[in-house]
Amino acid sequence: MKNTPTDPVPVLQELIRCRSVTPAEGGALTYLENLLSQHGFVCHRLVFREEGTPDVENLFARIGSGAPHLCFAGHTDVVPEGIAEAWTHPPFAAEISNGYVYGRGACDMKGSVAAFAAAAIDFIRGTRKFKGSISFLITGDEEGPAINGTAKVLQWMRENGHVPDHCIVGEPSSAEKLGDTIKIGRRGSLSFTVTVEGKQGHAAYPHKADNPIPKLARFVDRIAAAKLDDGNEHFDPSTLAVTTFDVGNPAGNVIPSRATAKFNIRFSTEHGFASLKGWVEDEVAKITAEMGGAWTVSATEGADAFITEPGRFVGLVQDAVERETGILPKLSTSGGTSDARFVKDYCPVLEFGPVNATIHQTDERMAIEELRATQAIYGRIIADYFSAEL
Incomplete structure (x- = not known):
C-alpha cells in the first residue's frame, strides 16, 4: 500500500505558532524534534552559551550512517513581528486565507524547514533501506548574533563524527518565481x-x-x-x-x-x-x-566571500529544480550573509528555498501551492542524491 504523502501545511502552521523570536526557542525545535524522532531520526538538543550573549537552543537530527551524508541547514528563529495590529492576520496564528499561510517566519524560513522535513519523511517511509544519511542542522540564532548557533553546532558535529558530504541551506533564494535562483556563494x-x-x-x-x-x-x-x-x-x-x-x-x-x-x-x-x-x-x-x-x-x-564551484552537486540540484518547475535556476552569489558562511568550511554548500518577496515584512506569507512545490523539489533532490554517485 502506497504511503500518503506528508502534508507540509500543518507542519508549517505548527512551526509558525511557536513564537520563536530570536533567541527564544518558543517550542519550534521541540515540535520538530518530536516530528523527526517519530520517523527514526536520532535527535540532539544542543544549547550553547557565551558570556555577554544569550543562551541558544539548537537541534541536530540524523537518520542513517555513513556516506553519502546530505544535511539540511536552517533556522526556526524569526525576527520580531513589528506592529501586530498592522497584520491582516495575527503574526503567530498561522491562519490560511486565499491560498496562503500567513505568519512570521512563513518564508524565512519555517516554510523551507517544513517542506524539507516532509520530503525527508516521505523518502524514508518510501525507502526501506538507503545507503547514507540525512540530517537536519537547525539553529535558533540565525536572525541574531549568530554566535551560539550554526557555527558551534558544526564544531560539535565535527567532534562527534557528523560532518556532512554536502549541505543545502533552506534560505528563501528564489527572487520572482520558485526555482529561479540558487545561491552558490555569498559576498x-x-x-x-x-x-x-x-x-x-x-x-x-x-x-x-x-x-x-x-x-x-x-x-x-x-x-x-x-x-x-x-x-x-x-x-x-x-x-x-x-x-x-x-x-x-x-x-x-x-x-x-x-x-x-x-x-x-x-x-x-x-x-x-x-x-x-x-x-x-x-x-x-x-x-x-x-x-x-x-x-x-x-x-x-x-x-568572508566564498563560492561552491558548479559541479555534480550543484548540477544535481539544478536538474531537480528544472524537472519540477520547468525553470533552469540561475546560479547567484547576491545578497547579504547567511549561515552558509559557516557551513562552507566543512563541506560544499548551496542555498535553495522559496520566493523571498515577503520576508521580514508585515503579512509575511507563503502560498500553499508554493510550499508543496518546494516539498516536491526537495523530495526529488533527496531521491536523486541517494541514487547518484557524487
Missing part, C-alpha cells in the same frame, strides 16, 4: 570605522584650530570613488558604501575636534579581509602625508 562583508583627531576652535579663527573635516572628507571622497575590481564569473564587482559621517557638533561657529566615518565593503573572491584592510590603511597613509592628522582605523570582519 564577503567588512566594516570600517575611521576617525581623524583635530583641534577644536572658533570658526572665525580657523588658523588657530585643526579641522579634521576636510581631511576625512578627502579620504571618503577617494574611497567612495574607487573601483575595487571588475567582478568575476560568479560575482558582481565589489562595492563600498559610506554609511555615516559624523562630527558630533551641533554648533555652526565651532570647528570640531573629531570626525568619524563608517563604511562597509561587500566584496567578491577577488579580495580577502587582509587585502582590504591593507588597501584602506594605504589610503589613510596617503591622506596623512598630504594633509596630516591623527588617524585611527578599526575593522569589523563580517563574513
Whole structure:
C-alpha cells in the first residue's frame, strides 16, 4: 500500500505558532524534534552559551550512517513581528486565507524547514533501506548574533563524527518565481570605522584650530570613488558604501575636534579581509602625508566571500529544480550573509528555498501551492542524491 504523502501545511502552521523570536526557542525545535524522532531520526538538543550573549537552543537530527551524508541547514528563529495590529492576520496564528499561510517566519524560513522535513519523511517511509544519511542542522540564532548557533553546532558535529558530504541551506533564494535562483556563494562583508583627531576652535579663527573635516572628507571622497575590481564569473564587482559621517557638533561657529566615518565593503573572491584592510590603511597613509592628522582605523570582519564551484552537486540540484518547475535556476552569489558562511568550511554548500518577496515584512506569507512545490523539489533532490554517485 502506497504511503500518503506528508502534508507540509500543518507542519508549517505548527512551526509558525511557536513564537520563536530570536533567541527564544518558543517550542519550534521541540515540535520538530518530536516530528523527526517519530520517523527514526536520532535527535540532539544542543544549547550553547557565551558570556555577554544569550543562551541558544539548537537541534541536530540524523537518520542513517555513513556516506553519502546530505544535511539540511536552517533556522526556526524569526525576527520580531513589528506592529501586530498592522497584520491582516495575527503574526503567530498561522491562519490560511486565499491560498496562503500567513505568519512570521512563513518564508524565512519555517516554510523551507517544513517542506524539507516532509520530503525527508516521505523518502524514508518510501525507502526501506538507503545507503547514507540525512540530517537536519537547525539553529535558533540565525536572525541574531549568530554566535551560539550554526557555527558551534558544526564544531560539535565535527567532534562527534557528523560532518556532512554536502549541505543545502533552506534560505528563501528564489527572487520572482520558485526555482529561479540558487545561491552558490555569498559576498564577503567588512566594516570600517575611521576617525581623524583635530583641534577644536572658533570658526572665525580657523588658523588657530585643526579641522579634521576636510581631511576625512578627502579620504571618503577617494574611497567612495574607487573601483575595487571588475567582478568575476560568479560575482558582481565589489562595492563600498559610506554609511555615516559624523562630527558630533551641533554648533555652526565651532570647528570640531573629531570626525568619524563608517563604511562597509561587500566584496567578491577577488579580495580577502587582509587585502582590504591593507588597501584602506594605504589610503589613510596617503591622506596623512598630504594633509596630516591623527588617524585611527578599526575593522569589523563580517563574513568572508566564498563560492561552491558548479559541479555534480550543484548540477544535481539544478536538474531537480528544472524537472519540477520547468525553470533552469540561475546560479547567484547576491545578497547579504547567511549561515552558509559557516557551513562552507566543512563541506560544499548551496542555498535553495522559496520566493523571498515577503520576508521580514508585515503579512509575511507563503502560498500553499508554493510550499508543496518546494516539498516536491526537495523530495526529488533527496531521491536523486541517494541514487547518484557524487
